[in-house]
Amino acid sequence: MNSFLFGVLLAGSALLSSCNQQPTESADTKQPAPAAAGTEAAATPVKAALYECPMGCEGSQSDKPGKCPVCEMDLEKKS
Template identity: 60%
Template sequence: MKTSSVLAAALLLAAPLTAAAQHSHTPGTAAHGHKAAGETHAHASPHGGVVRTAGQYHLELVQQAGQLQVYLLDGNEKTLPVTRATGTALLLSAAGKTSSVKLLPTGNHLGATVPAGFTLRTAIVSVKANGNSLSARFEKLEAAAKAGKSVSAAYACPMSCPGSVSAKPGSCPKCGMALVKKS
């Protein structure tokens, strides 16, 4: 096993679980404030993903068509701009492989491409936004994907721009072309 793989696996295991608790999500639930990271309570999931508390913010992870989308949300689950945000995601596959991907601003979220053939089990997302360093651990993602918690990606950019997949028609946040319906 390569040293980088061992290090990545160790980071996945050692990442603090107290930073935030994974919550059940019921679309349309009432907004609320947070007093401490890791509180257990329901969150709205505005984009159909998994929401985690990250300090005074929330991070929402959405998987769709080989893409990861990370949304920065305020305490009321409203999407915040990510134009100056940066981030990385450390990924662990169901087969025990690790990969690190850079999250780039794409429209109203940060996006990255999941390596081909990678069945995502765990993601540790680290984001720098609005002068804050935020992180959250998302687990059991293969079960969430099988359960249909991800938004179906019915539209994509004809130029295959990263982060362009969408559940509804619109324009590509990267190149501006009209999204086309996937067959």
């Protein structure tokens, strides 16, 4: 009975500890190299996010103040 309980606890802890791991990037998912400098496309400039949620919610970055779309907290200015 003790070995069964130990096995269940070991499996449960392995599952819980693997939840926060990020998947490794393989060669198949890498982005292609950028084109040569002589062939510049009409690229739109990317605005840097100046405000973000203090809780770090995904998708909360913004270039203007407001509320987080996830948790409704006020966005804070990034330093």
